[in-house]
Amino acid sequence: MSVTEKSVAILNASAPLSNANAKDSLDVALIFGSYEQTISLYFQADGVYQLIAEQQPELIQQKDFLKTFAALEFYDIENIYVCHHSLNQRGLAEKFSIENVQVLNQDDFAISLYQHQTILRF
């Protein structure tokens, strides 16, 4: 495989509003997307909260960067995976703010993630 075909995965494991990880991660994803790199997003542990619909960050003085997730499809970022086990642990329904999210069991999530040549974690 040539280096130009390297695929990138970003593993998101932080809650959306307690620190800047989610926002910093999304910025990286959009840049890789705009450079037409193959990129997939993975959400695990508290990271699954990032995709939950109807959040109101402005109530705690935060800018609503979560609505930027809706722009992912315009950057051709279409591989978005969520860990089913993490949702279950937190009692969260599969009610996401964007479409085309694939919920995977732990094994499939791990197997899919390790297909990538580069993994960044936030």
Place this chain on the structure above:
Amino acid sequence: MITEVFFIISIVLVNVGHLVKNIAFVITTPPNSNLTATAINIVTSALAMNMSVVGVFFYQDGVLNGSQHVALPNDEYQAHQQWQLLHHKYNIPLHLCATAAEKRGLSDDINDKQTTNVHEAFILSGLGELVELNVKADRLVQL
């Protein structure tokens, strides 16, 4: 300690399945974190194994390594100076994410470029540089 670091690098090599010639790093921890000391040990080991370090990209709190004004107590590990040394000795490009840097008070155009508080060993770059490093390197390692 160095043996342990070589072990970590070896794992990186085995995972790739072929020889890593070019390697790039993403650093997200500040100079006062011991995680940064570990990162520097890994970079140093990669160089000792004759890998070419094509660049280091500092993101999030990692950009604080590029400040001119870091002053750690004399008897503590001087992480910021180690980066400067690596740059001067091996000519490794040290990229600070410009947006992350500005959020943390680091800029090279204070008073319309009359002054800077970024150390001369570092350069302010866009996130696009991270994409470039990922393409250039056989392996991109985030620390």
